[in-house]
Amino acid sequence: MQEILKELDRRRDLAKLGGGEKRIEAQHRRGKLTARERIELLLDENSFEEWDIYVEHRCTDFGMGDNRIPGDGVVTGYGMINGRLVFVYSQDFTVFGGSLSEAHAEKICKVMDHAMKVGAPIIGISDSGGARIQEGVASLGGYAEVFQRNVMASGVVPQISMIMGPCAGGAVYSPAITDFIFMIQDTSYMFVTGPDVVKTVTHEIVTAEELGGAKTHTGKSGVADLAFENDVDAINRLRRFFDFLPLNNRSDVPERPTQDPADRLEKSLDSIIPANPNKPYDMKAVIGKIVDESDFFEIQSDYAKNIIIGFARMEGSTVGIVANQPLVLAGCLDIQSSIKAARFVRFCDAFSIPLITFVDVPGFMPGTAQEYGGIIKHGAKLLYAYAECTVPKITVITRKAYGGAYDVMASKHLRGDVNLAWPTAEIAVMGAKGAVEIIFRQDLDDAEKIERRTEEYKEKFANPFNASRRGYIDDVIQPSKTRKRICRSLVMLKTKQLENPWRKHGNIPL
């Protein structure tokens, strides 16, 4: 028996070395941790249960028959983050460059299937050169098996992708389907076709970093949600992020104790809206003052900055925040911001996370670029997402809520549960000047008349009371009491029951 146990240890130790000392060193030299080091940092100490450590590929072509490494380039299993269950897979770049073989894909599928069965999130760490070319179509099949599971898991358990090295070709479509993609500055990149192919086809000369680095995807393409400084920082923040997420679509949002009182008054909010309606202010400052402990985990912070999305807590429970940002493009809704917010609203709805929407929106962005780009269809995504969603919805209009954008931003008419307005709110079809110039077109030459009409319009609509009279706004509140009012509303809405009619699925304007 001793011998047998020794053999077990030997095999295990060998497997744990992955591609061997030399390759581990090379990985470290690139500023990257190994697949196992990443898992160890991610999960609570000693909580990782590894599966399939002895799995090997079955390929015999191109000399692969003699080249087998146990584990086959991916470390899989489950463990805990602050005591909560999570399934993980972490590609091992030291083994065949982390390339995906049939066996490698099977390992990933196994943990995904288990995650679905027990209802626990999946975190995938990508660090892979791509398909195992020697395996040909078997490798492609492997990818598709993973994609299929990504789709099936979507909206059932949260899926998070950590891109911690290369992720190229078909491989990108697994992260693309998952709920969140995080990248590492300088050491990770994602693209469908690499710089070499790009050069041949389109004659563009571009580096891998420019084409698909963290900066590109968090700022330009919006593919990735956040970029982190390095592996350790990324994993640390991922643990923090994980604490906001429910485990699955039937579980409650996580709760944890806080010392931040629910009825905390925030006097500074009473003066945050500038006297001049054309002067911006930072909506993030508003959010920071309202949520628990000023702890707001913003995502997609470098993309479509005219809208803010992210997670926070109220009285210890997770909420999703959507807010117009007057600092950027006056907080206008455009194609990018609509898509960004729509997907976030749907994530929150899928996982029963209440939504708090802060509104200061002068309308949709005008212009040919927007119209040609399909703002009609893309703007409709956000409208659709808000209208479809059944989680508790609380809306606070801080200043402007003009035109169609008022409707879109979780208005009463889209089944907003509690719609509040600050006294500075202006709920109207458009700004007073524009409105008067249309209604009183015939008086355009008479500046004095126009001015008087503008004042009249302002008096009528540049306040929250006209909307309140109709019940579109449930109450006009003192800004300093916003936290208290939201906390109370959330408690009241805890038992909210609302179901959409049965259907196979709706047809969101994709």
Add this chain to the structure above:
Amino acid sequence: MIKKLLIANRGEIACRAIKTARKLGIQTIAVYSEADRDALHVSLADESYFIGESAPAKSYLNIPKIIEACIKCDADAVYPGYGFLSENEKFVEALDKEGIVFVGPTTHAISVMGDKITSKKMAENAGVNIIPGFIDILQDASHAVALANRIGYPVMLKASKGGGGKGMRIARTDEECREGFERAQSEAIASFGDGTMFVEKFVDQPRHIEIQLIADKHGNCLYLNERECSIQRRHQKVIEEAPSAFIDAETRRAMGEQAVALAHAVNYCSAGTVEFVVDGQRNFYFLEMNTRLQVEHPVTEYITGLDLIELMIKVANDEVLPLSQSDVQCKGWAIESRIYAEDPYRGFVPSIGRLSSFLTPEEGLNVRIDTGVESGSEISMFYDPMIAKLITWDEDRPRAIAQMQNALDNFRVEGVKSNTPFLASLLRHPRFQQARLTTAFIDEEYPSGFAVQIPENADVFVVAVATVHYQHRVRASLISGVLPGHEYTPSSEWVVVGEGLNQNVSVFEENGHYCVNLNDRNYIFESSPVIAHSIIRTKINGESYTFQIDRDGNRYSMYSNGYELCLSVYTRNEARCMELMPEKTVVDMSNFVVSPMPGLLISLSVEEGQRVETGEEIAVIEAMKMENILRAEKDGRVKKVFLQEGATVEPDQIIVEFSTEN
């Protein structure tokens, strides 16, 4: 009898005056400019009146507008505060014409004392000690240089109407004299509308000590002891105290009596201050008389137990002073720190913006706060960047200092930068504690400016950050949805990294406090609640510390007693992995001259292709009424000029790029 008082000022002094008026049952009227619509003084007053655009010349210095406010609001008196119209005889004349009482001295006293040259003559005649110098008005820069050479350097160039550090320059060479004259004069014209300049001997090793006076209209004048205001930066007072550690009873009496003699000479009738410069031998010389209540009056109020604004109002009501010289107390020790919205780490440039949070220590017997702002206030570029005065009192100087240190640790300003780290650094300076002061203290002790202060022994910071992090980890373990049997137990072993430190720390919880082991030493850590609080009060091995903490995950910015440290807390495993992480390269900005603050680019001294030497003037930026000179930090050639004179600049905006090659 004054029934309705208009306060022709803003900020803390307006709020301060409203308090006293309210105590005396007097109705108050605030006036405000565009920028001050939502200011605290407006909401505190019984009534308020809008007086115009934000620029002081259009509002707080606009005499007709303020007179209009008085008439519209039925004010029977005006309290001017300091600065603005407080020493403006035309304003007083205009009030007299309308039959409105000015809570302050007569136009005669203001005009005589407002002019540095006539005031000096008057003082000399009244038997007050005078500094050697020439009282001629300077014609131009060359005249200044000629007179400076006759007096002998160093000299002080002063605007006749100058004050508060504006329109003053020290010169030690002809070149500095020339440049100083120009700058001081242009500042004086911009700030006071009068470019009259003179020059005098600059006294070395000087201390700034001043006598507070109060006089009534019945010939009574008292001196309310002295204040020492030697801690100054660019002639702007930073820390003041009363009494002065340098003054003995005899000198106090001599200074007091001379000050009273001067007041009698101009039939003075209100609160006023006679400023002296005192040399190492306790020789004192008259500097000037301020015919108003000064910023630092609270220290005098603390040691005398008097309310100076109350006395000013009584005097204005023609009442006889309710006390005599022998009733004037000098009890304990009071210190005042001026809290400025400025960045001490970037050459004290004004910091403007919204005060997103303004937390102050609790007021009481030992702590007083005079402020005109609150959380959410806007610090505008139009006015003085002083946002508050923190005053502490105790039985003696060391204890008053300790009170101040503690109060400062509990003072937290967010949204704009403040000088509190600098104040804390001054207070713990051995020379300050030993009261070995001169007005050059800051220049001598901080010759290359003020940088982030890191304590020699950071153990308490390490202990605090590890314990705070541990508590956050414990809280993280309390999340719902934990799989039974798999609960997360935070490790007790941590590594604190940052500021050149890399220390292993263990933290255990025991009977409601924490036991921390660092470098084989045990610490007992007790504290106020940590989570959701940015200020935590702790006892570490029985000694009290207050920390201000900003947290971002495992990264902490820790502030206490003027020290500031950025520390990260890692598990042992994370710390090991961190060593494998590559250093991020930082962009080299040394070839760029960037604007340190928002303001106006009023002059640009270089053009593209020009060679410049270290220290050469590149540009001048005007912000908050001050001209700030940007100088070359190294030798080089100007590669590109990005902005034109007259441009508005944002902080960190690039003005000029250098190339280092010749």
